[in-house]
Amino acid sequence: MINVEHLYKSFGKNEVLKDISIEIKQGEVVSVIGPSGSGKSTFLRCINLLETPTEGNITVASVDLTDKKTNVTKAREKIGMVFQHFHLFPHLTVLENLTYAPLKVKRISRAEAEEKGLALLERVGLSDKQDAYPSSLSGGQKQRVAIARALAMEPDLMLFDEPTSALDPEMVKEVLDVMKDLAESGMTMLVVTHEMGFAREVADRVIFLDQGLLIEEGEPHTFFNNPQSDRAKDFLDKIL
Amino acid sequence: MNLDWSQIVPYIPFMLEGIWVTLQFVIVSIVFGFIIGTVLALFKIGSLKPLRLFADVYTSMFRGTPLILQLMIIYLAVPQLTGYDISPFLSAVLAFGLNSSAYVSEIIRAGISAVDKGQTEAAMALGVPYRQMMIDIILPQALKNILPALMNEFITLTKESAIVSTIGYLDLMRRGQVVGANLYRNFEPLLFVGLIYWGLVMVLSLLGKWVERRLSKGD
Ligand SMILES: Nc1ncnc2c1ncn2[C@@H]1O[C@H](COP(=O)(O)OP(=O)(O)OP(=O)(O)O)[C@@H](O)[C@H]1O
Ligand SMILES: [Mg+2]
Numbered sequence: 001m002i003n004v005e006h007l008y009k010s011f012g013k014n015e016v017l018k019d020i021s022i023e024i025k026q027g028e029v030v031s032v033i034g035p036s037g038s039g040k041s042t043f044l045r046c047i048n049l050l051e052t053p054t055e056g057n058i059t060v061a062s063v064d065l066t067d068k069k070t071n072v073t074k075a076r077e078k079i080g081m082v083f084q085h086f087h088l089f090p091h092l093t094v095l096e097n098l099t100y101a102p103l104k105v106k107r108i109s110r111a112e113a114e115e116k117g118l119a120l121l122e123r124v125g126l127s128d129k130q131d132a133y134p135s136s137l138s139g140g141q142k143q144r145v146a147i148a149r150a151l152a153m154e155p156d157l158m159l160f161d162e163p164t165s166a167l168d169p170e171m172v173k174e175v176l177d178v179m180k181d182l183a184e185s186g187m188t189m190l191v192v193t194h195e196m197g198f199a200r201e202v203a204d205r206v207i208f209l210d211q212g213l214l215i216e217e218g219e220p221h222t223f224f225n226n227p228q229s230d231r232a233k234d235f236l237d238k239i240l
Numbered sequence: 241m242n243l244d245w246s247q248i249v250p251y252i253p254f255m256l257e258g259i260w261v262t263l264q265f266v267i268v269s270i271v272f273g274f275i276i277g278t279v280l281a282l283f284k285i286g287s288l289k290p291l292r293l294f295a296d297v298y299t300s301m302f303r304g305t306p307l308i309l310q311l312m313i314i315y316l317a318v319p320q321l322t323g324y325d326i327s328p329f330l331s332a333v334l335a336f337g338l339n340s341s342a343y344v345s346e347i348i349r350a351g352i353s354a355v356d357k358g359q360t361e362a363a364m365a366l367g368v369p370y371r372q373m374m375i376d377i378i379l380p381q382a383l384k385n386i387l388p389a390l391m392n393e394f395i396t397l398t399k400e401s402a403i404v405s406t407i408g409y410l411d412l413m414r415r416g417q418v419v420g421a422n423l424y425r426n427f428e429p430l431l432f433v434g435l436i437y438w439g440l441v442m443v444l445s446l447l448g449k450w451v452e453r454r455l456s457k458g459d
Pocket of ligand 1: 035042
């Protein structure tokens, strides 16, 4: 599903990602963890080209994103992204947030878009909020709408960048539950998170970044109980 | 106090006519300035360096020199250089329109860049093309920042329009001066004209407040 080969990314002289290679299979849920500034967000943002890689190849669903001939805008339709700070469209209602891209980008009919939108709202438990504006929602509700908005484009793959970091503790669970449900439905997911519980329980694989290097990867149980590298050990000691 | 309002009564229609004369070129200037200003703003946020540079230099020039000088240059220098006998009306519209466009472009640019960058990223991540994103997502949000500032610019333009009296254009201001010279009494006609300007600006301000209220309904 995703194939990253020798990915490098620099901001000016600052080399943020160094020679990252990884392959992610269809339906796999991969957690990306690592200290602040290690390049987790940059890595994720390279996969839908919100950041342009300095070097290397990225293929998503057999489309080579780093090929100059690829229509990046088109390719992004199939890659959903959920941000730490939601970024819902504040001037649109909840349902309009969900139907906007299907209507304007995929050009499906309004009736179909609304039907799908309502079904998604039900799935994330927010059927009663379809006409509300984002400003009237709690953080957890906003994030669930943001997930539904991304799903409305029927993506092959979902990227999450610390989806629960901006939430009050009591709202973390409702969002993680939606993500868990999504993982069980077979969605391919790449999740940057500080929620080790999620990484442990839901992820099929954990990758650990530090200073732009992919230091270690493995099955969660092995990684958390028996990390191989000193850097991963240090990191886990600090947070667990 | 030695005010005698009765003397200006016969001149009142003459002065009131000035409202229309002033409004005429103010409206044309605003529209002209708004169109050019929008184009300049697009240059400024676009990715083409030469256009960006042009828009920046243009803005800096028009904001960095006195408006009255710009008016004089257009009114006096154009005939001298090209032989074309430019009318006061056309000079005024050009000077005010070009000058205003510099401010308008800055207002629009600032309004757009004040929209959270996350909005652009969210739209891009959904595969929304640039043009559509601008029209549906960014501009509606930017308008909330832009419209109040734009209204201020129109108010400023309305007041500053009095400068055209210096090139002999018979606007509201000039008419006040003419009446003053006829009567050998300046205070009353100037005060009268002043009240009219104030009234015009009040109408514009109220209009602005109304637009602002309508825009903030979504929050
Ligand atoms: N747009 C940018 N311009 C310049 N430098 C950037 C940019 N984005 C990120 N960086 C730098 O890249 C490095 C990695 O940042 P990144 O946001 O990917 O880290 P992160 O692992 O997501 O950290 P956090 O856990 O704090 O979110 C940092 O040193 C950051 O300063
Ligand atoms: Mg980050």
